Amino acid sequence: MSQTQVARSAHPIGPNYKWIALSNTTLGMLMATINSSIVLISLPAIFTGVGVNPLAPGETNYLLWMLMGYMIITATLVVTFGRIGDIYGRVKLYNLGFAIFTVGSILLFLTPGSGNTAIILMILFRLVQGVGAGFLMANSTAILTDAFPAHQRGMALGINQMVAILGSILGLIVGGVLSVISWRYVFLVSVPFGIFGTVWAYLKLRETSQISSRRQGIDWLGNVTFFLGLTILLIGMTYGIEPYGTSAMGWGNPLVIAALIIGTVLLVAFVWIEMHVTDPMFQLSLFKIRTFTYGNISGLLSGLARGGLQFILIIWLQGIWLPLHGYNFEDTPLWAGIYMLPLMIGFIIMGPVSGWLSDRFGARIFSSVGMFLQALGFLLLTFLPTNFDYTGFALILFIMGIGQGMFASPNTTEIMNSVPASQRGAGSGMRSTFQNAATVISMGMFFSIVTAGLAVNLPAALFGGLTKAGLPANVSTQVAHLPPVAALFAAFLGYNPMQTMLPPAVLHNLPQASQNNLLGKSFFPNLMSAPFVDGLHIAFYIAAAMCLVAGCVSLIRAKSAVSAAEMEHIEIVAPEVEAVAELAND
Known part of the structure; x- marks a missing residue:
């Protein structure tokens, strides 16, 4: 042949x-x-x-x-x-x-x-x-x-x-x-x-994986329950950041409350199902492996702290800092990405290096120090004024990128090394689920914190600024009590927030000098700075706390993750197959 x-x-x-x-x-x-x-x-x-x-x-x-x-x-x-x-x-x-x-x-x-x-x-x-x-x-x-x-x-x-x-x-x-x-x-x-x-x-x-010769069924009930439960829960969290009635947020919306309750109930039912089926989708037995459990807890906390970071920093840059430094609102999305490059550079430098070092010296110290560095970065961000000097901001982002790089690869490696070879797909999927779900939850959580802070302080700031700029009191009151989420979304999309919030008829009846002032690059950023910073600092403190806990969890994980993984691997894969695979890999 x-x-x-x-x-x-x-x-x-x-x-x-x-x-x-x-x-x-x-x-x-x-x-x-x-x-x-x-x-x-x-x-x-x-x-x-x-x-x-x-x-x-x-x-x-x-x-x-x-x-x-x-x-x-x-x-x-x-x-x-x-x-x-x-x-x-x-x-x-x-x-x-x-x-x-x-x-x-x-x-x-x-x-x-x-x-x-x-x-x-x-x-x-x-x-x-x-x-x-x-x-x-x-x-x-x-x-x-x-x-x-x-x-x-x-x-x-x-x-x-x-x-x-x-x-x-x-x-x-x-x-x-x-x-x-x-x-x-x-x-x-x-x-x-x-x-x-x-x-x-x-x-x-x-x-190259060893597919079991035993006929395994697909856990359809578990799959459907998990998908519906997590989807409904995340949708409820997503719509919680939208205004509802006269409220700036949607957490009082009956549909949001129902989604959160139904999603949680379905996920609880999912856990019960997985404990009683022959071939479960979610391998709960993997949580008996200490390294796998602690690694995923650390990863989840890291994702919750970091997932909304990019979103919040982009709003900070686009809504306040870039316009105050002369950038047009429509140009801010591109420049926000450019000014966040130090975060990426820090990760690029440390990601592969920490992975290589953790292969030789173990993952615990690198993943723990990485989380502590990120916690330090979040705390340092609270010391910056809203109209900061970019050098300090870039240095903090670089430190946080270094911290992310030190944590991500060693933590993932320890998780995957601890999983039996026949269940690596499930283990990888479970790890990715924690990471991806944490990102969505984090965005909703941080956005809610910042929006809640704006809802308390932004109306008064807007009313004072608008009346001082020449708008009638009734119009200023109407605009000041618009949901702050509209201003945040406008800034995030690269629109001038004042242009989206002010009624066109009112705007056109103002003198040209007043229009230029209201639609200028500094009017809204100056009004938003003080109300924005309160919620921003709370978000950073919460993120720093989660990073500290994640670092501590990384410290107390099992010391011998690799050797434990090798034992699990040998139990499942025939020794001669393992030897051939190692020779081929090397």
Whole structure:
């Protein structure tokens, strides 16, 4: 039989296979993370391109779903996809993820029509992208863990996660450039990479994991309960940041309260189901492994502290600092991404280095010090005035990037090293679920804290500033009591908040000098500075506390995670198979 007649999956993996796995999974993570942030900066161009005002009454739902839908889907599906990968093959599911993601990107580029119909279609196509990204995220870490020997996994995962952080920042910059040309290019940019990655993964990746010969069923009841429970819970948290009635926030909305209760009840029911089914989706038995449990607790706390950081810092930059330094509001989204580059640089420097060092000296000290550095960074941010000197701000971001790099790779490596080989897909999916869900929850949490602070202090500041600028008292009162979330969303989208809040008829009746003052680059940022900083500091203090707890949890985790992982691995994989795999990897 000729070589071409041999099944592709039966070809030997070769000594360099681990580098093929690293480069392909890194491309997948880069593509997925670029897309998670590229839309953030391109939202104004997207909504303008299809003729929808995202700040108009009744239209903010579209804004929230364009912003959060992708993240909700990835958060709720990665465990399911990781578990299915354990049963049917991680590489197969990973390849499928590349293909689905590419199809979603093509559909977004070709979105027909305009108005609300076009936005609804784009939201659906973004959910398709999220499904593809879920397959990629759930299985990429497991594929890397299979491909690399234990003494090199930290380095490999460090590079993979460094590129993921790089993608989240590059998305802001690339989106800012492409959206100026056409909003469709924001989605087209992923297509060639998706096609190349799909073909490359199909041709080069091999199934090195040991798929159980025992016929395993899919836990449909557990899958559905988990998906619905987490989705409903996250949707409730997302809509909690919207105004409701006369309230600045939606936490008193009966629908939000119902979503939070129903989501929680379904998740509790899910835990009970997983304890009573033969082949559970969520491997609760993995929590008996101390390293796995403590690593995920640390990762969850880190995600809660860090997930909303980028969102809040961007609002700080776009709504206050950049306009005060002469930048037009419409240019602030791009420059916010550029001015946050020190965070990425710190991670790029330390991510692979800490992974390499943790392979040799253990992960505990690096992950713990990384969390303590992030806590220090959050505390240092509270000492900055709202109109800060950029040198100090950049240095703090760099320190926090170093801290993220020191924590992320060692923590992930310890988690994956502690998981039995046959359950790495499920373990990877569970880790990703904690991270992705923490990001969505963190955004809602930090946004609520900042908005609550604005709701208390912004009305008085706005009323005083508007009446001093020449507006009638009744108009000033009306504008001052608009939900502060409208101003935050406007700043986040790169709109002039005053232009969106002031009635056009009132604005046009003012003298030109008064219009220029109200719509100038300094009027709103100066009014917003003092009310904004109170909520901002509370958010930073809470984030610092979570980082400190995460660092302490990292310190008390098991000291011998790698040796424990090797014992688990040997119990499941035949010694001769393990020996051959290690030779091939080395």
